[in-house]
Amino acid sequence: MTPEVSESTLVRQIVWLSFAAFASAFSARVSDPLLPQLATSFAVTTGQAAQAVSAFALAYGVLQLFYGPLGDRYGKYRVVVVTTLASAIGALGSAVALEFDWLVACRFLTGATAAAIIPLSMAWIADRVPYHRRQHVLAYFLTGQIFGVVAGQMLGGILADLTGWRGAFWSVLGFYLAVGILLLLELRRAPAIDTAHDAGSQQIPYLARVAGILKTPWSLVVLSCAFTEGAILFGALAFIPSYLHHRFGISLALAGSSFAMFGIGGLSYTSSAKYFVRKLGEQKLAAAGGGFLGLAFLTLIAGGHWLWVIPAAWFAGVGYYSMHNTLQINATQMAPLSRGTAVSLFACSFFLGQSTGVWLVSIIIDRLGFVTAFALAAVLLPAIGGFFAQRLGSRAKLLPRAGR
Numbered sequence: 001m002t003p004e005v006s007e008s009t010l011v012r013q014i015v016w017l018s019f020a021a022f023a024s025a026f027s028a029r030v031s032d033p034l035l036p037q038l039a040t041s042f043a044v045t046t047g048q049a050a051q052a053v054s055a056f057a058l059a060y061g062v063l064q065l066f067y068g069p070l071g072d073r074y075g076k077y078r079v080v081v082v083t084t085l086a087s088a089i090g091a092l093g094s095a096v097a098l099e100f101d102w103l104v105a106c107r108f109l110t111g112a113t114a115a116a117i118i119p120l121s122m123a124w125i126a127d128r129v130p131y132h133r134r135q136h137v138l139a140y141f142l143t144g145q146i147f148g149v150v151a152g153q154m155l156g157g158i159l160a161d162l163t164g165w166r167g168a169f170w171s172v173l174g175f176y177l178a179v180g181i182l183l184l185l186e187l188r189r190a191p192a193i194d195t196a197h198d199a200g201s202q203q204i205p206y207l208a209r210v211a212g213i214l215k216t217p218w219s220l221v222v223l224s225c226a227f228t229e230g231a232i233l234f235g236a237l238a239f240i241p242s243y244l245h246h247r248f249g250i251s252l253a254l255a256g257s258s259f260a261m262f263g264i265g266g267l268s269y270t271s272s273a274k275y276f277v278r279k280l281g282e283q284k285l286a287a288a289g290g291g292f293l294g295l296a297f298l299t300l301i302a303g304g305h306w307l308w309v310i311p312a313a314w315f316a317g318v319g320y321y322s323m324h325n326t327l328q329i330n331a332t333q334m335a336p337l338s339r340g341t342a343v344s345l346f347a348c349s350f351f352l353g354q355s356t357g358v359w360l361v362s363i364i365i366d367r368l369g370f371v372t373a374f375a376l377a378a379v380l381l382p383a384i385g386g387f388f389a390q391r392l393g394s395r396a397k398l399l400p401r402a403g404r
Helices: 007-029 032-042 051-062 064-074 076-096 100-114 117-128 131-163 165-189 199-203 206-214 217-237 240-248 252-258 261-270 273-302 306-331 336-368 370-398
Strands: none
Touching: 007 051, 007 076, 007 100, 007 117, 007 131, 007 165, 032 051, 032 100, 032 131, 032 165, 051 064, 051 100, 051 336, 064 076, 064 117, 064 206, 064 336, 076 100, 076 117, 076 165, 117 131, 117 336, 131 165, 131 261, 131 273, 131 306, 206 217, 206 336, 217 306, 217 336, 217 370, 240 306, 240 370, 252 306, 261 273, 261 306, 273 306, 273 370, 306 336, 306 370, 336 370
């Protein structure tokens, strides 16, 4: 049973988790604008310097499946505390690295530890927040992640100009330490913070947990939609700066910065999530999210000036968080007794989708061009939103809301 805590205590605990999500997202994106400096400093090509990005992403994706059962067994909040503090070790190693291989290894270590933070935080929140409130609470939690993505891309470049690439990694270290200390103090203040999970579920073997989740038809719908969403959306998003550079001749730095409105669009949704959830419900949110994503890519294709990327990015941010937040809320309910494992499976599916999507979209662009790739995204993303909305409607008829 979930321990009774005051509303103010729960809010404080979720705020600290949101700060941890900020640190994780900031750490993931901070190296993007550092690549030119890393290439110069270590005498490698820009492509080789990108290993600092891919090493983090690879570890982040692979370790998802490890942390789910670990959180279910030992406590999700505790694992988040430990991994947040452990992430500071990788950040420190990155800041003082003298060899490029050492930097890549430390970025891998940071990704391996940071991988636990967001999925287990979501699972912990789901343990304590009733389903009817969970979607907008998770949206508020994800505000930290959104700020982290935007800050990583923008602040990383600013710090690189002012202090060099090492200064950017020192800032990552500072964020992890500060948030880790806040989480640790909260853990000591509330030692029963992780008593919500069912003690009997701790004895279920890991493969049995995974098999139990995968044999449920609804879980397969949620996981397949997450994979497809990640593949189509982030596969296309990865090439927008290159598209703007090639079509309009603007610098890659300006092209990347202009898409910061994606984060602003996400904040537009999360700041009003309670209203939209109440007014629209899950079905309409999923369908509207897909529609906004389609509109984003149509705007990008039709725009005759690079400035059209600004409204397109805003549409994409609103659409992504509307649809993805709806998928997330259903992921938290796939296996309530093994929620950490379930949410980690969801995150792993989403990450693998992103990796697969970048590869597939690169082939489409090489053979058919940017416009074809973006046009496919404009058609397929609304289709995903519509499909998931339809399945939600069918499920609602079979499963009373109180039983969810």
